[in-house]
Amino acid sequence: MDWIDHESYLEIYPPKEFNFEECLIFLGRSDQEVLYQIKEGSVYKLIKVKESLILCKIGFFNDSIKVEFPVSPPSNHFRKIVAEYIWEWFDLNQDLEGFYQVASKDKVLKKLAHKYYGLRILCIPDLFEALVWAIIGQQINLTFAYTLKKRFVEQFGECLIFEGETFWLFPSFEKIASIEMEDLRKLQFTVRKAEYIIGIAKAMINGELTKELLLQKQDYHQVQKSLMSIRGIGAWTADYVMMKCLHYTSSFPIADVGLHNALKNVLGIERKPTIEEIEELAANWEGWQAYATFYLWRSLYDKNI
Numbered sequence: 187m188d189w190i191d192h193e194s195y196l197e198i199y200p201p202k203e204f205n206f207e208e209c210l211i212f213l214g215r216s217d218q219e220v221l222y223q224i225k226e227g228s229v230y231k232l233i234k235v236k237e238s239l240i241l242c243k244i245g246f247f248n249d250s251i252k253v254e255f256p257v258s259p260p261s262n263h264f265r266k267i268v269a270e271y272i273w274e275w276f277d278l279n280q281d282l283e284g285f286y287q288v289a290s291k292d293k294v295l296k297k298l299a300h301k302y303y304g305l306r307i308l309c310i311p312d313l314f315e316a317l318v319w320a321i322i323g324q325q326i327n328l329t330f331a332y333t334l335k336k337r338f339v340e341q342f343g344e345c346l347i348f349e350g351e352t353f354w355l356f357p358s359f360e361k362i363a364s365i366e367m368e369d370l371r372k373l374q375f376t377v378r379k380a381e382y383i384i385g386i387a388k389a390m391i392n393g394e395l396t397k398e399l400l401l402q403k404q405d406y407h408q409v410q411k412s413l414m415s416i417r418g419i420g421a422w423t424a425d426y427v428m429m430k431c432l433h434y435t436s437s438f439p440i441a442d443v444g445l446h447n448a449l450k451n452v453l454g455i456e457r458k459p460t461i462e463e464i465e466e467l468a469a470n471w472e473g474w475q476a477y478a479t480f481y482l483w484r485s486l487y488d489k490n491i
Contacts, residue, residue: 187278189269194259196269198251203282205304206246208484212308215487218332220339220354230256232346232353233271235264239346241353242268251276257348277306280435285474289481292470294452298481307480309430313397314359314390316431320423321382322375328444337373362387382418389416400432409434429476438475440464448482 188199207227214224222231228245243254253272260268273279289299310316322338323331342357342365362384370380389395395416403409409432413424421441428437439445446458449467453459459467471478 187270187273189273191262191265191269193262193265195255196253196265196272198253198269198272198278199249200251200276200278201281203286203304204276204278204306205302206251208302208305209276209308211487212305212484216328216332218329218336220336221356223351223353230351230353231275232355233268234344234355235260235267238264239344239355240264240268241346241348242272244272257346271311274311275309277309277433280306280433282306282477285435285477288471288474289478294449294467295471295478295481298452298485302481302484305481305484307429307476309433311431312356313395313400313427313431314362314387315356316427317386317419317423318356318362318383320426320430321379321386321418323426324379324423334373334375338370338375341369341373359387359390363391378418385417397431406434406436410437429479435476436473438468438471439479440468442479444483444486445479448485452482452485 190197190199210224210227210229213219213222213229222229224230228243231242231244233240233242238260240255240260241257243256245252245254251272253268259265286299286303289295310319318338319331319335322334326334339354339356342361344355346353365384367377367380367384370383371377375383386395400409400412403412406428409428410421410424413419413427414421419427422439425437425439426442428434429439440461446464449464450456450458468475468478
């Protein structure tokens with residue numbers, strides 16, 4: 187991790203393959219987003235360290251990410267944790283050279299890799315948030331998923347008000363483990379999703395499910411199997427979480443509707459490709475399926491591919 191602590195602000199030096207503007211375009215894809223706000227080329231994000239709520243203003247100047255603290259700078263130790271969070275959020279540990287080599291020889295990815303060069307997977311460092319967001323998104327459209335997330339966060343999350351604006355944190359698993367199913371039903375969650383989410387919160391309270399435990403398992407299939415043994419987590423959800431939270435570049439949510447739509451657009455075909463056709467197209471993406479998927483998702487927000 188390459189960064190300098192200037193006390194009143196942080197400077198983080200990303201790898202050369204990094205395009206902050208591209209990342210902002212992806213972050214700005216829904217006006218229903220409640221966990222950060224984009225204003226004048228910066229993203230405002232509330233982060234909790236121990237019991238402290240820290241508001242960060244994240245911008246990009248002279249090839250570095252500048253993190254300012256509009257309320258007040260946190261302590262030295264907390265600033266380091268903030269820097270680590272942002273480093274992980276923008277997936278800056280990943281060396282993308284291998285991905286761009288693969289993409290340069292691939293008919294699907296070649297154009298996208300060139301067009302979105304420097305885009306990184308926007309991660310969800312918190313395991314509970316990643317799991318809940320994936321479960322919320324099961325079998326509903328993205329717009330309604332964002333509506334549910336907004337209700338969930340505003341009902342159960344903590345917030346900080348600064349200069350008349352409210353900044354939200356995703357609810358903690360401790361909080362959600364203590365609520366009733368009815369509390370989620372009132373927000374229009376299905377019975378199933380309410381059960382799954384509260385069940386996951388309880389598994390995390392008991393220590394049965396933690397990010398550390400999952401990261402200790404080196405093998406992709408072991409991790410996938412561990413996740414899929416939890417009620418409510420199927421193959422798509424497991425792969426989504428492995429891609430967005432656990433940094434597995436080979437995770438591949440192959441059944442993803444957005445992926446299918448993106449491939450249909452990029453290939454200029456009348457119908458969505460079948461799973462068999464996608465497997466064939468992805469034969470060259472070995473080790474980089476997550477990045478291939480993410481770049482295809484990004485293409486959905488472009489008017490002309």
